[in-house]
Each structure stands twice: as structure tokens, then as C-alpha cells.
Amino acid sequence: MSDVYIIGAGETKYGELWNKSLRNLAVEAGLKAIEDAGIYSKDIDAIYGANGLAGTINEQENIGALIADFSGLSNEGIPAIRIEASTASGAAALREAYLSIKSGEYNVVVVGGVEKMTDLHGSDIVNKMSSILDREWEAFYGATPASMAAIIARKYMHDFNVEKEALAMIPVNDHNNASKNPDAQYRNKITVEQALNSTPVADPLNLMDCSPVSDGAAAVVLASEDYVKKNGKDGIRILSSAIAEDYLSVGSRESIYTFNSARLAAEKAFMRSGLKRDDISFIELHDSFSIYALIELEDLGFVEKGHAKDIVYNDIKLDGSLPVNPSGGLKAKGDPYGAVGIGQAVEAYIQLKEKAGERQVKGAKYALLHNMAGTGASSVVHILGI
Numbered sequence: 001m002s003d004v005y006i007i008g009a010g011e012t013k014y015g016e017l018w019n020k021s022l023r024n025l026a027v028e029a030g031l032k033a034i035e036d037a038g039i040y041s042k043d044i045d046a047i048y049g050a051n052g053l054a055g056t057i058n059e060q061e062n063i064g065a066l067i068a069d070f071s072g073l074s075n076e077g078i079p080a081i082r083i084e085a086s087t088a089s090g091a092a093a094l095r096e097a098y099l100s101i102k103s104g105e106y107n108v109v110v111v112g113g114v115e116k117m118t119d120l121h122g123s124d125i126v127n128k129m130s131s132i133l134d135r136e137w138e139a140f141y142g143a144t145p146a147s148m149a150a151i152i153a154r155k156y157m158h159d160f161n162v163e164k165e166a167l168a169m170i171p172v173n174d175h176n177n178a179s180k181n182p183d184a185q186y187r188n189k190i191t192v193e194q195a196l197n198s199t200p201v202a203d204p205l206n207l208m209d210c211s212p213v214s215d216g217a218a219a220v221v222l223a224s225e226d227y228v229k230k231n232g233k234d235g236i237r238i239l240s241s242a243i244a245e246d247y248l249s250v251g252s253r254e255s256i257y258t259f260n261s262a263r264l265a266a267e268k269a270f271m272r273s274g275l276k277r278d279d280i281s282f283i284e285l286h287d288s289f290s291i292y293a294l295i296e297l298e299d300l301g302f303v304e305k306g307h308a309k310d311i312v313y314n315d316i317k318l319d320g321s322l323p324v325n326p327s328g329g330l331k332a333k334g335d336p337y338g339a340v341g342i343g344q345a346v347e348a349y350i351q352l353k354e355k356a357g358e359r360q361v362k363g364a365k366y367a368l369l370h371n372m373a374g375t376g377a378s379s380v381v382h383i384l385g386i
């Protein structure tokens with residue numbers, strides 16, 4: 001089976017982007033990636049477009065056709081398909097594109113993710129965002145993503161004696177890294193005190209524990225080994241791709257602070273890549289809420305359950321032993337649902353090609369990307385390398 005490479009990447013700035021529509025964002029990121037890869041429309045075998053909420057927020061379905069149309073590719077007969085897997089839509093689409101090349105069906109695939117969330121505000125957007133939960137057993141009773149994360153945080157902090165300060169280290173690190181990322185939504189550095197004293201959202205989580213509502217798009221171009229060799233392309237390799245599911249509703253799970261989906265997907269991804277945790281140069285984590293970063297570090301196998309508090313103060317920094325979210329993460333780079341997983345791949349591409357400037361992880365060789373749906377209902381893990 002062919003190895004699969006990322007040969008081009010591009011993204012929009014993330015944030016509250018009033019002057020850009022869903023289609024503007026998708027096309028901007030897609031064309032940047034195509035230009036970066038140095039390919040032409042005749043080279044493209046398929047397009048995958050990841051999106052979580054356009055049907056509910058923007059009343060726009062058929063995202064694949066929309067992207068192909070507005071990129072000027074629809075009259076070329078190129079298949080263009082939308083992939084929806086909630087907040088993990090991006091990595092799920094990346095995985096489908098990867099498999100389509102692995103299978104031998106395609107040689108070059110453009111895969112992008114887009115979300116336009118700030119068209120709605122207040123309780124309207126919170127209600128739509130809550131569609132990532134189990135609507136019947138969670139959201140109908142008033143649960144929101146933030147309140148579910150808060151319940152998980154309370155139990156975790158109680159059982160493992162974790163102070164709020166340990167949670168605050170996640171946004172402090174994210175904002176610090178995002179200050180070096182021109183595409184990030186929030187580029188201001190914050191202190192631990194600012195994080196701890198920010199507006200309460202769902203106790204014990206404050207504003208700085210929460211990812212924002214974001215617009216944005218990201219895209220990468222994948223190519224087969226054969227195409228890379230024949231065309232002299234320079235890319236990074238996708239060493240493994242894995243996905244796993246857990247119960248959708250948190251109450252059905254064995255433990256509310258264990259993301260089994262992350263654990264299983266990471267196990268598969270490491271087995272397939274032949275790498276060990278120690279080989280990983282940096283991680284992009286799905287830290288939509290600070291508490292999730294701690295839990296994910298444990299369930300992805302980097303530290304024992306209950307011990308993430310031991311590594312969040314220093315190791316996760318850009319120059320630490322396990323840099324986390326050099327991009328700024330969901331907290332500070334932003335959380336445009338369908339774009340997140342692809343945006344993580346864009347960061348890995350930039351880092352592994354040593355083009356990350358001020359936020360470069362020195363000597364980066366291997367990256368682990370974790371994109372998660374809902375409160376851990378599914379996880380997609382990719383390991384990439386040079």
C-alpha cells in the first residue's frame with residue numbers, strides 16, 4: 001500500500017470574521033493549500049470537505065458541491081463530498097482522504113474543513129453547539145458543552161486532588177503559543193491570575209477554560225508516494241490514522257473522566273506507526289475545555305491517570321519535553337468545529353517543515369494530532385512525521 005504525504009497546506013485566520021462567508025473561507029483555505037502544493041485542477045482526483053454545523057447554523061448543506069463550485073472545480077467532474085463527524089469532522093475527513101489514497105483509488109486529494117459559527121450569538125449558538133451532545137439524554141435537560149465539561153472537571157479535580165491552577169496552565173500555554181501564530185483568534189498572552197479570575201462560565205470553568213466561538217477554514221493536499229516521487233514533491237508523511245468511538249452520552253460511560261475513544265485511537269495509531277510516546281516531538285490536543293487537555297494527556301498515554309497535573313506546569317511549554325498545542329490550541333487559535341482537525345494537520349505540516357518561525361518546536365520530527373467529537377464520543381488520532 002502506498003504511503004500518503006501532505007504536500008501542501010493552507011488556512012484562513014480563525015476568529016470572528018464578519019466580512020467572510022462560509023464559502024469565502026472554504027475557498028480561501030483550499031486555494032492556499034493547492035497553491036502551496038503547486039498542483040493544478042487536472043491533478044485533483046477528489047475533494048473532501050469537513051463541516052460540523054453548516055446545516056443548522058448557516059442553513060447550507062451540500063458543502064462538497066459548494067466548495068467545488070466556488071473553487072472553480074465543479075466542471076472538471078471531480079467528486080466533492082462532505083464529511084460530518086461533529087467536532088472531529090476535520091480529522092475524520094483527513095482520515096477518509098488518507099484511506100482513499102491508501103486503497104489505491106486516488107493519487108491526489110484536497111481535504112478541507114470549514115465552519116462559520118459567529119452568524120449566531122448567545123443562547124442561539126449555545127443551543128446549536130449543544131448538538132454535539134446526546135440531545136435526548138443531555139441537551140434537552142439543559143446540558144451544554146461547557147456544563148458537561150464542568151461536571152467532568154469537578155469529579156476529576158475531586159478524585160485526583162487537582163487545583164484550578166493546573167487547569168489554568170492550559171490556556172496560559174495556549175495563549176502564549178497563539179501570540180506567535182498570526183492565524184490565531186486570540187493572540188494576547190495571559191497570566192495564571194487572569195485565567196483564574198476570568199468570568200465564571202460553568203463552575204469550576206471560567207472564560208479562559210473555554211474555547212471560543214470561531215469562524216475559520218483549513219485545507220491540506222494529500223498525495224500518494226507514487227505521485228510525490230514522479231512529480232518531485234516535498235511533503236510530510238502520515239504515519240498512521242486511527243479512529244475510535246465511545247458512548248455518546250457521558251452517563252453511559254464507565255468513568256466520566258476517561259475518554260476511551262482517545263485511549264483506543266491512540267493505541268491503534270501508535271501500533272500502526274511503530275513509534276513510542278517518547279518519539280513524539282509535539283502534540284496538538286483537542287482542548288476545547290482546559291480539563292479535556294489534562295484528561296487527553298492521560299488517555300493518549302503520555303502520563304498516568306490523575307497525573308497530568310505533574311506535567312502541565314513546564315513540560316507542555318514550547319521548549320518543554322512534550323510541547324502541547326504550538327498552534328495555540330482550540331482555546332487560543334480557535335475552535336471552528338469542522339476546521340479544527342485539518343488545522344491541526346496544517347500546524348504539523350508547518351512545524352515538521354520547520355517553517356513555524358517563533359513558535360517552532362526545535363528538531364520536530366513526529367507530531368501526534370488528536371481531534372475529538374462531543375465530550376469524547378469519538379476520537380481521531382493521526383501521527384505524522386518527516
Ligand SMILES: CC(=O)SCCNC(=O)CCNC(=O)[C@H](O)C(C)(C)COP(=O)(O)OP(=O)(O)OC[C@H]1O[C@@H](n2cnc3c(N)ncnc32)[C@H](O)[C@@H]1OP(=O)(O)O
Nearest residue numbers: 087129145146201207208210211212213288372373374375
Ligand atoms: C468537543 C468540543 O469541541 S466542545 C466545544 C464546544 N464549544 C463551546 O462550547 C464554546 C464555548 N465557548 C462559549 O460558549 C463562549 O465563548 C463563552 C460562553 C465562553 C463566552 O461567550 P460570550 O459570553 O457570549 O462572549 P462574547 O462573544 O459576548 O464576548 C465577550 C468578550 O469575551 C471574549 N471571549 C469570548 N469567548 C472567549 C474565550 N473563549 N476566551 C477568551 N475570550 C473570549 C470576546 O472576545 C469578547 O471580548 P471583548 O469584550 O474584548 O470584545
